[in-house]
Amino acid sequence: MTGTCPVAFFLSDSTGITAETLGNTLITQFPEQDFERHTVPFIITVERARQVAARIDAVAAAGRMPVVFSTVVDPVIRDVLAGSQGFFVDLFGTHLPQLEAALHARANLRPGRAHGLVDATRYQSRMAAVEYAMEHDDGQSVRALERADLILIAPSRCGKTPTTMYLALQHGIRVANFPLVDEDFERRALPAPVAPHTGKCFGLTSQPLRLSQVRQERRPATVYASLAQCSWELRNAEELYALNSIPHVNSASMSVEEISATILERMELDEADHEQAGRIR
Structure with missing residues (x-):
């Protein structure tokens, strides 16, 4: 990309995920x-910081506006980066002194704590959730469904799999997901393995045109991707949700983060509760 558009730098002494997330927000x-x-991760030496600062200065010298978002915690490295010609937004340093004052404690200024293996139990809980999600993706397995925290159901291509994986990886929630197919709609009943666990179910819907477009990318010029088929499936899915008192959301214009946040709130799921449950099992 060229021209005069501003340039955002996300700087970190770890993976850069936090700087990206907060900066992009x-x-x-x-x-x-x-x-x-x-995104520039793993800035852990003064020399590396000087190289990054020079890169930022080069952008400014070219007449473009560098906006720098930093989660670097080392004050020496942070000062080098802040001395560049970019507009520097210190996402950690600005707030740490205030938090230290409120907690009457000193921050230890160790890099990488947000996404490192700081809490081994929490990490293992998330990895177990990811393994569970992979095994139970798209109805592949019905083993241990009683251990699921959540069961997502929806017609094909409504966003079940990405939502499942996001909830597992980001929140440690054990999620199984099942497709709703013609047979379910004709029977006007949930898939047999899901029926005993209705209280854990959450449904996804979409808009017929959007769903048709997504399916056309996968199987163009098929009945599966036709607008008529998509409309019929979505209409029947909503009837099934209503019949079984299953909460649901239209995912057509929502990001996976928004879908996940909606599910967590409406199903009253809490990551800490499930980590504790994982320790007890």
Whole structure:
């Protein structure tokens, strides 16, 4: 990308995930600005910091506006980066002194704690949830469904799998997902393995045109992807949800993060509760 668009740098002494997430959250509030984005992880030496600062200065010298989002915790490295010609947004340093004052404690300023193996139990809980999700994706397995925290059901291509994996990886929630197919709609009943666990079910729907477009990418010019078939499936899915008092959401215009947050709230799922349950088992 070239031109005069601003350039966003996400700088970190670890993976850069936190800097990206927080920085992107801020710049999305300026939709008229077409940002070029660069993530620079593992800035753990002064020399590396100087190289990154020079890169930022080069962008500024070219007449473009560098906006720098940093989660670097080492004050020496942070000062080098802050001395660049970019507009520096210190996502950690700005707030740590305030938090230290409130807690009457000193931050230990160790890099990588947000996404490192700081809490082994929490990490293992998430990995177990991911393994569970992979085994139970798209109705592949009905083993140990009683251990599921959540069962997602929906017609094909409504977003079950990405939502399942996001909930597992980000929140440690054990999720199984099942497709709703013609046979279920004709019987006006949930898939047999799911029926005993209705209280754990959450449904996804979509918009017929959107679903048809998604399916056309997978199987173009088929009945499966036709607008008529998509409309019929979505209509019947909503009837099944109503018949079984299953909460649901239309995923057509929602990100996986928004879908997941909606599910967590409406199903009253809490990551800490499930980590504790995992320790007890």
